[in-house]
Amino acid sequence: MRDTYHDELEDIGTTLVQMTRMVRSAMAKATTALLDGDLAAAERVISGDPAVDELRTGLDDRTFRIIARQQPVAADLRLLISSLHLSADLERMGDLATHIAKVARMRYPQIAVPTELRDVITAMGEVAQSLVRKVEHVIEGRDVELAGDIAAEDDTMDALHRKLFTLLLAPDWAHGTEAAIDLTLIGRYYERYADHAVSVARRIVFLVTGDRADAT
């Protein structure tokens, strides 16, 4: 029975890594869809999101059953409760990638990102990829050191977000209100994706160190 139990715990970690990979891939494709006006990529992100949602539902059900059946000790219970929060963050990251893909699809065959904003959006996409790749490593190995890098990358994302607003508010903005609205929302989606990545990293730090100051 204990072996099954430990297999079940390990299986939760494996599913969380799998979800992380899926939402990383979704965001990579969404950024491509957005910058290149790639409709097929946008459609793949949108049609792929229910699989992330299903993984979460299945994971949360399994987590619940393990808690109900195994009466886990405090450390395992903390891990299981954390898994519920991690799966919620990861599912939301999938939603945010989908929102970006939907903007790309809505504007197709136009491209939603004007030329002078390509660099900042490209950079936001790269920071998102780098962040979630580190999150993947943190989940796999519970590497507390990487969590510090993740916070730093979140600062980079915030700086890019501010830069985006500066560009939108430049006196020579020539793309009208619709493009400004699109870019405001796109910027918000990347920023929230990064916030959820940071939230995942902090929870794992809390799991390992028990230090709430890092976790809130």
Added chain:
Amino acid sequence: MRDTYHDELEDIGTTLVQMTRMVRSAMAKATTALLDGDLAAAERVISGDPAVDELRTGLDDRTFRIIARQQPVAADLRLLISSLHLSADLERMGDLATHIAKVARMRYPQIAVPTELRDVITAMGEVAQSLVRKVEHVIEGRDVELAGDIAAEDDTMDALHRKLFTLLLAPDWAHGTEAAIDLTLIGRYYERYADHAVSVARRIVFLVTGDRADAT
């Protein structure tokens, strides 16, 4: 021991209702701050948010300890796990009210909402209040019927959100890019606040009926 246990469960419900009242009041004040350029109201929302966060932290800690100590039966465990999700949604609703208050404060002594958008933002604020008042009733009495009304009000919020975009994209929009960005974000904050309210309602329906179709 069982009495303490049931007191603890009841106490969780009481805290959730308390959090719901706080985030309702925060959103009422944030809407006033936004529409009237009321700096004092904005400051009260912003300075009040940490109290919501602390309630959540305390609640989640208590929930964890009850699960660890009492090995609750499946129905109680479901309630306790749901409470973790409900507190997360409610905390986020507090954050979103705070975001709106911060836009009001940033534009003070100007008012961020141009005259022709007052009606739609007023309506969004009213739907938010009505929604969260129903959520309060649902949490207090687990009234599954009200959950249907809540979904309908969420549709109203979505319709108002679309109307807001129509107004921002009107050919005679005369308030420039900055106001369009402000209103895009404000609209998003109200919509997300409503989404979290719906999520709270659906979770409680799931608790009562066990019907996942309503809960996702």
